């Protein structure tokens with residue numbers, strides 16, 4: 001019967017072909033309507049459909065079945081025979097090496113598992129006495145692998161009941177879909193757990209091997225809402241092992257400032273579940289919620305200045321009161337005017353912001369800086385929100401470029417790198433023209449060398465928060481203004497600035513969307529090797545070689561900046577070889593401008609923009 005049916009299906013297209021033929025004959029005999037039927041039946045789509053149908057029926061009939069369920073055994077036998085051979089041929093040796101390779105053996109073993117339908121571990125039989133009401137109790141059988149179970153339990157002290165407190169996202173319990181927070185645990189592996197201490201239950205769980213059988217009463221109020229992950233940048237460090245309030249330290253996740261976290265569960269007001277990105281772990285870990293973490297971290301007491309404080313900072317600047325300021329050029333042993341140009345022109349483009357006078361105000365003691373240490377410290381700011389919600393953002397071609405900020409310890413090479421970048425492509429990269437209250441020198445132009453302004457105007461700009469940074473040196477004020485940055489960006493160029501780390505938060509603005517690159521000092525040995533012929537500018541001398549004290553201070557400051565501000569860094573470049581560092585910077589900047597990057601959600605364009 002089946003055979004007849006199959007052969008009928010086989011021949012169905014032949015039958016149809018003959019129908020077409022017959023209809024063709026009918027057309028020849030001028031039978032009405034036959035023409036239409038013929039066109040229909042000879043349509044290519046109908047033939048394609050029939051072909052597919054035939055293929056499917058053929059596949060259904062020829063269900064593949066294993067020729068031999070024990071391919072590994074056969075391979076073993078062959079290998080034994082080959083090993084026994086006295087003088088095996090080249091082919092036999094090749095076969096021997098093929099069959100003993102781990103890949104082939106794994107393949108054969110997989111073949112055998114499939115052939116024997118050995119997909120799952122054999123589960124123990126369900127208990128005989130199942131209650132009538134199936135909904136009342138759920139029997140859950142989980143097969144333990146090397147992963148933790150991924151669930152925490154808690155005890156109701158009044159009733160002695162043990163509940164599932166939390167199911168870790170992506171863990172074994174979560175993937176089973178059978179255990180949920182609030183489920184009442186009745187038995188584990190046949191042991192009643194009612195009234196038992198949670199530690200004892202955990203002991204049963206950890207000491208069980210293979211399968212674990214749970215009897216639970218499902219939480220009837222349970223609502224499973226699939227939460228959309230939220231992405232956060234950690235602004236503080238966290239270690240669950242040092243946190244006595246965490247309900248289960250083993251389930252906790254360590255993170256440090258700057259880490260990107262994918263928060264997958266925020267249903268608990270105190271403990272969230274998150275994964276660190278880029279994602280290595282398949283399951284999440286417990287982290288304190290923002291409010292919880294905030295309550296743990298009280299703002300730190302003292303603001304540490306980033307440059308180590310030296311005794312010289314306490315001394316009055318000897319040149320401060322002098323009208324004519326002098327520096328010594330150690331190479332030529334000459335006294336030089338401190339306002340002497342240290343400028344450059346490349347391809348007709350003027351390199352602004354590299355004047356000695358401008359760079360020197362930063363080197364004056366911190367007491368003369370016009371920033372208040374407490375208000376400028378981003379640490380206090382960061383502690384206000386231990387997580388910063390972020391989202392992927394890609395700049396659109398019509399948008400202005402993101403502001404590029406280089407951060408680094410004094411002397412690490414920030415100015416050198418910035419200058420090299422601008423020289424490399426002056427029509428793309430540019431620095432902002434600084435403001436100063438010092439008088440204009442001969443040959444200088446306002447808006448090119450500096451924006452020369454009156455003290456009153458400078459102070460007015462300060463009051464209106466127009467400066468990213470400003471300071472005083474030898475009686476004159478110097479600063480980098482927001483307007484100067486905007487000017488570069490509006491010209492369609494990429495603005496590259498370097499700021500002192502405490503000023504980062506002042507430029508973390510939606511319109512600038514800064515991309516911060518930390519210029520890191522290389523290892524102590526490489527630092528000394530590479531800077532053998534380098535020259536630095538200090539408060540009293542230009543072109544002075546690095547001293548051992550300079551190197552130590554640079555290393556210390558570099559570490560300090562990294563430790564304190566890394567949550568603001570989008571990337572890091574180690575300035576070992578200048579050319580390499582410059583190339584790395586170029587590629588990072590291109591990525592920042594043209595590829596998706598994580599930015600705070602508060603910087604994302606709003607709908608009306």
Ligand SMILES: Nc1ncnc2c1ncn2[C@@H]1O[C@H](COP(=O)(O)OP(=O)(O)OP(=O)(O)O)[C@@H](O)[C@H]1O
Pocket residue numbers: 359408409410411412413414415416417530531534535536537575576577578581
């Ligand atoms: N990778 C490097 N290899 C060798 N020399 C370097 C390297 N990077 C920078 N230098 C040299 O080190 C000296 C100091 O660099 P630079 O003036 O750029 O420091 P800086 O970080 O801008 O410091 P400051 O903020 O104090 O001005 C310069 O002579 C510079 O050419």
